[in-house]
Amino acid sequence: MADIVESFSELKLNKQIQNAISEAGYEKPTPIQQSAIPLITAGHDIMGIAQTGTGKTAAFVLPLLMKLKYAQGTDPRALILAPTRELAIQIHENVKKYATYLDIRHTSIYGGSGTKVQIESFANGIDLLIATPGRFMELYRRRVFGTKLIKTLIIDEADKMMDMGFMPQIRQILEIIPVKRQNLLFSATMSDFVIKLSEEFLEFPEKVEVTPQASTVDTIDQTLYEVPNFKTKINMLDHLLSNEDFSRVIIFVKTKTNADNIFKFIDRKITKSVKVIHGNKAQNTRLNSIDSFKNGDTRILVATDVAARGLDVSLVSHVINFDVPLIYEDYVHRIGRTGRANNKGIAITFSNKAELYHIEKIEKLIGRKIEAQKTPADVKIEKTPFEEQQTMLRELDYLRKKDDPEYKGAFHEKKHKKPPHKKKRSR
Incomplete structure (x- = not known):
């Protein structure tokens, strides 16, 4: 839209919705809301590219509520698909x-x-259903609800949906809902998989892109520390978390094992005000941990990327990437947990020698350098154990060979070096 929209009333939302968003503290529509709401209201299919924290949930939910108007029938008339239970809960x-x-x-x-x-929540009928693909198909097959009345399909976090391998389930869902419907697809990045998905189910879509693909929010200060090994990363974490300015912190790690170990270290050495969430934790445990963090009862949350999206917490002071993410778009989503709603935020990343390879790729993706800083003088630099050193070298070899098949690798000379020539003994 060419004109700047100063208030939600200019978007022609009804009085009930305006009262609700006013009570929620919304004052002025964000750019994605300004651009998407009129197009959705007009019935267009939408391809929305918007990073996390830009207000995109309201951008598609508000016009959808206008369209649904009031309770009608027993089966859902609109479906929102989300890749994770956390995101489905947040949207709800x-x-x-x-x-x-x-x-x-x-x-x-x-x-x-x-x-x-x-299943009980369907007893009195449903107008709007928010679902993860697997559970949607499970309850549909059990005839908990019908799909013939669905007139609007929204796929949120489409790039994550593709990363998690949901394409087969999405195709199944597309086969059982009406062909004539409005389709909205939102994604933080425009990957090849997302383009493929959009071509399969969007008809002449209007593209709404409020920020360059995979860009990071300007209100987030990004810092990189080159840290040689796991033990030094722990020392670095200890140093940072001793600062009270780190008042509400999310620490992202690659593996469940790392998450549990870091949680135990913080709980034992730094503060009891810490929770951990990952895929092995029961659903209720994860939700209780997130609620405790949201309410300010917990200062530190340690998480795998299961929580990188769909975790809507205001005033997160710091995000710490203990491990560099291997899916580069996840860097954007991780650090997007801070600096929300125009608040300042700080994102700190620890990187060992092998992870610097990924940092270069992330910088290319986000179109900016992550400012490198020296390790503080009072952080003890531990000696890298031989096994950890070998693991990093092998990982670097693997990554470089992926980029250059001709690359021989750090171990090449050792493996192929000929033994010294032995002179024949004279008889």
Whole structure:
């Protein structure tokens, strides 16, 4: 849209929705909301490229609520698909907030918890359904709901959906819902998989891109520390978390084992105000940990990338990447947990020798350098154990060979070096 929209009233939302978003503290539409809401209201298919923290959930939920108007029938008339249970829950929380004064029935269904309560939520009919693909298909096959009335399909975090391998389930869903419908697809990045998905189910879409692909929010200060090994990363973490300015912190790690070990270290050495979430944790445990962090009862949350998206917490002071993510777009989503709603945020990344390879790729993706700083003088630099050193070298070899098949590798000379020539003994 060419004109700047100063208020939600200019977007022609009804009075009930305006009252709800006003009570939620929304003052002025964000750029994605300004651009997407009029197009969605007009019935266009949308391809939305928007990074996390830009207000995209409201951008598609508000016009959807306008379209649904009031409770009608028993089966869902709109479907929002999300890649993770955390994101499905977050979207549902926002729907509850925006629909406070509307007579619209809504629920969310997702894996990782029992089906009994979720099935019961359909008892009085549903207008809007938020779901992860697997649980949607499970309950559909059990005839909990029908799909013939679905007139709007929204796929959120499409890039994550593709990373997690949901394409087969999405194709199944597309086969069982009406062909004639409005389609909205939102993604932080425009990967080849997302383009393929958009070509399969969007018809002449309007593209809404409020920021360059995979860009990071300007309110986030990004810092890089080159840290040689795991033990030194732990020392670095100890140093940073002793600073009270680190008031609400998310620490992202690659593996469940690292998450548990770092949680135990913080709990034992730094503070009891810490929780950990990853795929092996029960659903209720994860939700309770997230709620405790949201409410300010917990200062530090240690998480794998299961929580990198769909974790909507205001005033996160710092994000620490203990491990560099291997899916480069996840860097954007991780650090997007801070610096939300125009607040300042700080993102700190630890990188060992092998991870610097990924840092270069991430910098290329986000179109900027991550400022490198020297390790503080009072942080003890530990000697890298031989096994960890070998693991890093092998990883670097593997990555460089992927880029250059002719690359021989750090171990090449050792493996192929001929033994010294022995002189024949004279008889």
